[in-house]
Amino acid sequence: MTSLLVSILVIVAVFGLYLATISGRHTQQASDFVDGGQSLPPWVIIFAGAGITLASLSLSDHLVLLSTFGLQYNQVAVGIICVALVAALTQKRLWLASRLTSLRTLGDLLGDYFGSTTLRIFMLVLLFLFTIPFAAMALSQAGELVDASTAGDIPSGLAIWAIAFALFVCSVIGGWRGTAYFVAAQSLLVLALLLFFGGFTGFTVGKLAFTAGGIATTGGVLPDMIPGVIQFTAGIGKELPIGGIWTTFAGLTFALSLGGIAISPGFSFLGMTSKPHRGFAFGQVWMIAGVAAGALILVGPILAGEIAAGGSLTAFTARLASLDQMVAVGFIVLLVAASQIAVAFFAGSGASICTVELTSRYIVPGMDQRTTRFAARVTLALVYGAVAIAASYAPLGATIFSSLTLSLSVQLLPAVLGLCWVRWISRSGVLTGLIVGGLFVVFTESFGLALFERLFIDLPWGRWPLSVHSAGWGLIPNFAACLLVSLFTRSGAERDRRDRLHDAFEKSQPARNGNPAATTAKWSLTLLWAFFALGPGAILGNKFFSEPIFAGTVVAPGVPSLLIWQVLFWFVGVFIVWWLAYQGRLSVIDQLPRHQINLVPDVNPLFEPTTTPWIARLLDRVTGR
């Protein structure tokens, strides 16, 4: 099995290297290396979006958690539609703002739009959380998978460094375009393999045993049911929730945290560096909400049922190997490829954004094209080195830090909504909300709890108190503070620059929501969907199809009632995203923006980049040779 696994992983690596080489050869200008000439094809956006969403969930973790908690955890797969919804709300407007202002990253856009250096710093912190701990966690999981499946023939450390080196070589040769090609191709592969293994396991391994027996949960976890709307527990680490942690509030708030993927610096960068086509709408509706969510909702339980029956992921792989070695290797390749997407995407985008936002702006301003490419390559080397070191020597630390990433990312939602739609959201409002929301996130996640309790005293709550995810804990005070403060500061000094962007939006792409009734219907339906699919209404799914209220009898639908509920609301969710993205024109770019605007016309010495000539001279010496 070892040689077969290595062979297939090498084939995938050679494929990546080929894509990187051909895209490296086609790079016309050195700065194209950093942003792909802002002309990534629509298919990259379409496939990469779905793959990044799956990779951000961590596919192997998802399957293991699904086998542990049963269908209550499958609510997370329904929550993927939230990624599509948030992307539909923001992606097109961010792209437009980027083209109108010639700013290439979300950090630059938010920094200039709100005139805030604090926001820039927050974005950089968030970027590093995605780029290093999050990618390190994914890489560490890939290493563990290879180690376990080869029975120690390839130790995890070797696997981690080999995968990191292969991905680094692809990125350093192909630049952002090569990385994006590789990520999109891997995403397509992951989607194909996920569907393949759903079918193969369902028809060959378990003969669709899941549909009859459900997922065999243990340890007091309710089998294939949501344990309640909310549980009044002190949280993980303090009290054991009865019947499982995944209440409807846990599912809903976790889904909100998934929205953080769509407004993460890397995902936004991917959108901003794309060509203007219909890729946004197609990717959001059919690939993220349709294929990615659907594959997880339908295939996840089949695989999880077999994993639960075997007791572990390794036992399931061994069972596949007893049927066919190559199929077992394929399953490992699926999980490793999903992790590779996360590593390649977050490390690659992180290095590019870092070059644009940090190196070009503050460390060595005014770099020529050749130096920019060199700086990007150095950043890539540093990032991949840090990721591999963290994955090898501090996987626990990486996991603890990365638990903050999505929850902190979604705290940017008020700021991004302000930039895209709501011009009266002010800098003070956004900053107040971010601070409050960030504190709530930190103190409801392992990082803040461990840090506080080691330094001071034990807190009375654990992780995710009241079975509400940290993203939910953060978003509620964040929105409240942001809206309240914005109400009083909406006409502040920086209002002019905010108006400038929104006026430009109106000129180039006016929002066409149709008549007020249609607009109300769209958003009411979205909220209703959220209530029944993820919110408290989802609890009805436990018995809705097996014990219908009006029938007064018990029926046997053949599959758990909750799964039917989830599939039903997946269909409705895809329809809603389609309605908003296509009919509501939220994701369709009708015409290109014709004029440019300057968000920061007045020179403020506080925001001017600091020149550091000694670093420039040093770089010049190295690149000049």
Next chain:
Amino acid sequence: MTPLGPNETLDRHALVMACWLAAALPAAFLFDYGFGQGGAPYLLSGFAIILAGFVAHVIVNAVYGTGFSPRELGLGLIIYGFGLVLFVALSLVGAPLAAHNFMPLSVGFITTGAVVIFYLIIRYGARQAFEGFDAIRDFRSGDRDPARSTGGSE
């Protein structure tokens, strides 16, 4: 058909490669399992996935407004021909393979060939599709007329 720019040619090529990677690996797993415990249904499923890859390639061509490039045509014909020759040789030499897998493999190869011919007829018409492979006429005329090539420009 408007010729593609360098970036678009690259985009199309990368997409084609991605489609075939996503099709080839599951197909390989199905063929491997089909030759082992799985049998005919899995071998036929393997061919179905290859055909899905072909359909994806045709869709990519339609999206970018191109046809198959000469290299793609050549590679496809070589792989198909090599597979067919290998199948015939193994069927003649190895009795077990012929006994267990002759029918599904024959059906698979015939279907694949039929789908390709069907595509060519739909795309170019019967006459032009035939002329694309009319090597004897090409030899007679001395040099190949590019206007009769089935591979569209990129």
